[in-house]
Amino acid sequence: MNNLLKFIQKYSSFFLFLGFQLICFVFLFSSVNSYHHVSFANSSNIITGGIYEASSNVSGYFNLTSEVEQLRIQNADLKKKLADHKVFIGDDFASINDTNYLQQFDFLNAKIISSYKAGRKNSITINKGTKNNVKPEMGVVGTKGIIGITTSSSRHYTYVKPLIHEDFILEVIHENSKSFGFVKWMLSDDWRTATVVDIPNYVDVKLGDKILTRGSNGLFPMGEMVGFVLSVEDIPGEVYLKVKINLAEDFSSIYNVQVIDNILKKELEELKSNQN
Amino acid sequence: MNPIIKYVLQFIVLILLQVLVVDQISLGYASHFIIPAVYFLFVLMLPLTVSNGVLMFLAFFIGMMVDVFKSTPGMHASAMVVLGYSRPYLLKLIEPREGFDILKSPSIYSMRKDIYFAYVGLASVMFHLWYFTVEVMRFSDFHVILLKTLCSSIISVLLIILMQYLTVKRK
Numbered sequence: 001m002n003n004l005l006k007f008i009q010k011y012s013s014f015f016l017f018l019g020f021q022l023i024c025f026v027f028l029f030s031s032v033n034s035y036h037h038v039s040f041a042n043s044s045n046i047i048t049g050g051i052y053e054a055s056s057n058v059s060g061y062f063n064l065t066s067e068v069e070q071l072r073i074q075n076a077d078l079k080k081k082l083a084d085h086k087v088f089i090g091d092d093f094a095s096i097n098d099t100n101y102l103q104q105f106d107f108l109n110a111k112i113i114s115s116y117k118a119g120r121k122n123s124i125t126i127n128k129g130t131k132n133n134v135k136p137e138m139g140v141v142g143t144k145g146i147i148g149i150t151t152s153s154s155r156h157y158t159y160v161k162p163l164i165h166e167d168f169i170l171e172v173i174h175e176n177s178k179s180f181g182f183v184k185w186m187l188s189d190d191w192r193t194a195t196v197v198d199i200p201n202y203v204d205v206k207l208g209d210k211i212l213t214r215g216s217n218g219l220f221p222m223g224e225m226v227g228f229v230l231s232v233e234d235i236p237g238e239v240y241l242k243v244k245i246n247l248a249e250d251f252s253s254i255y256n257v258q259v260i261d262n263i264l265k266k267e268l269e270e271l272k273s274n275q276n
Numbered sequence: 277m278n279p280i281i282k283y284v285l286q287f288i289v290l291i292l293l294q295v296l297v298v299d300q301i302s303l304g305y306a307s308h309f310i311i312p313a314v315y316f317l318f319v320l321m322l323p324l325t326v327s328n329g330v331l332m333f334l335a336f337f338i339g340m341m342v343d344v345f346k347s348t349p350g351m352h353a354s355a356m357v358v359l360g361y362s363r364p365y366l367l368k369l370i371e372p373r374e375g376f377d378i379l380k381s382p383s384i385y386s387m388r389k390d391i392y393f394a395y396v397g398l399a400s401v402m403f404h405l406w407y408f409t410v411e412v413m414r415f416s417d418f419h420v421i422l423l424k425t426l427c428s429s430i431i432s433v434l435l436i437i438l439m440q441y442l443t444v445k446r447k
Contacts, residue, residue, distance in 0.1 A: 013328040017361040020336045024357065027343075027350030028410065048345050055296050116299065116346055118311045120411045123347035159347055187417060190308040252302060 049157035052114035053127055060111070060255060067255050070143040105221050106261040108132060110140075113157070117164060117191035117251045124160040126257060129153045139219035139260040145248025146170075146213060146224050147257055158259075163226075164191050164251055171217065172196060172226050174243075175210040179203045183211070183226055183245070191251040193230060196243040203241065205232050211245050218265040283322070287338060290315040295345040298435065309424050312432040313352075314439065315342055316403050319360055320396065323381040328364060335360025355407040359399055366402075370394050384440040396436050400429040 008015060060067075110128040128134045130153050140147040140160050148162035149170075161168055164185050173180045174196075181198035189195060196211055209229045215222030227245035234241055262268075294315040303310055319335045339356030343349065367376070370391050380386035382395065404425040412421055 013332070013361065016329055016332055017357060020332060020357040021354060023336075024339075024350035024354035028354070030349070045344070051292070051296070052345075059300070114295075114345075118299075118307050119346075119348065121348050121351070125347070187412065187420070190305070252307075 045154055046156065049113065049125060049127070049154065052125055053157075056111070056113040063253065063255065066253075067143075071256060074143045104262060104264050106263065108134065108259045108261065110134075110158075110257050110259050112254050112257055115162070115251070115254060120166045120187075122162050122164050122191075122251075124148060124162045124254075126150075126158050126160060126259070127156065128259060129156040129158050131155050133261070134158045134259050137219065138262075139224075140257050141220070141224055141260060142249045142254050142257050144225065144250065146220060146226055147249055147254065149219055150259065162251065163194060163247065163249075164189070170220075170226075171214040172211050173214045174199060174203065174205060175212050177203045177205070180214050180216075181240075181243070189244075192247055194227060194245055194247055196245055197240060199241045199243055201234050201239055201241050205229055205241060205243055207231070211243075218262045218268045220260060221262075279323075283318075286318055286321065290318045291338065291341050291345070294342060299346070306427075309427040310431050311424065311428050312435055313400075313403065313407075313428070314432060314435050316356060316359055316399065317396075317436050317439070319356065319363060320399055321381055321383065324367070324376060324378050328361075331363060332357055332360040351407060351410050354410055355403050358406045359403050362402060363399070366395065366398055370398070383444045384437065385444060392440075393433070393437070397429070397433050400432045400436070401425060404428045404432070 108128060110126040113125050113127050115124040116122045124140075124147065126134075126140070134150060134153050136151050136153060138150045140150060146163060148160045148165070148168065150158050151161045152159050163170075163183070166185055166187075168183075168185055170183050171180055172183045179199055181196045183194050183196050186195045199205065207229050211226045211229065213220040213222065213224040213226060215224075225248040227247045229243055230246045231244045232241055233244070294313065298312055298314050301307070301312070315338060316335075318338050319331065322331060322334065335356040336353050339353030340350075342352040346352070367382075372388060372391060376382075377386060382392070384392050387395070405421070408421045408424045408428075
């Protein structure tokens, strides 16, 4: 016993080192592949959120002109497809009534107050929280394409897991063939690209084709822009293609985003759970 | 100035510098490989008399703070603990024959320039190597880890030396 104590005392700093590393790795592994997991503390808390917001209030002025231009383009786009986000519920005799259309997706404007693009576990913080009814598991789109999915929110801020996070996965479709696959952010990707897997190799995927969201999990409407095909790799012996895409959204300059609330999401989830 | 207040200020300033300035530097395509960190300078600047336990705790704490800011799960803290643990060995390794002046905290003026350069350089390589290894978490992509470590370390050391010349008073 005495010898053991002496041993521990002699190597006390090494044991301390192991102890601290253990804490770090518990945090690390409890966050891996956990879609629903709310991490211990992230940039959506009030102090870091406040600091980031103050800083982005200043830096936001520097690219105001290009942001306004993008918003104009997006506005024009949205006007064109206003009807696309509504679900037609009257399916027998058409009656002229406002209740024919039900608004399915609500959009909330938000501002990105901090974002990282260089690491493997990147993050984005936006300046809307539970006060504005932003909840975990809502889609976030930017002015050009999808950004990510909210994972945890405080009263005023929300942490978004971006497309450029190694745990991100979303079902997408190839616009021309309507065949679907999953978009992932692999190790060979930087913040401008991503990889679509699970598209069968008989599908004719051409360079520059559009890849859109499938809307299957109710986080995004069907047909939100994800990216354009950059290269197609047919792996010998595999039945699926490996499609590299250029992301529509430029993750090095994002500022204005919209959070999507799907009013029918609960219904969709109930339907899915009844199935099982 | 009271040394405690001085170190608390250094702590806050270095974190803010890291997340609000250094992380916002955009280098185009190169920023996929160059991800500089300067906040670990806090641990390098602590006085030589500080005990191992306190050193490691402070390293862990500043790493955790940066983790919270960047929403990374414990990765910075892990790399900082490695740095805190190995600092005494690092100092022993590069100690000149006449030894260090134990009353001064390590800075570019209290040490010989080449020794200080080796100190920051080795610490930076160690920090980045551990960080990127934890981040990628597989050894099949070791060349990516090495490339990132090399590029990021060079830029980090340059930034730290620059900061030393701009902020530390010559005595």
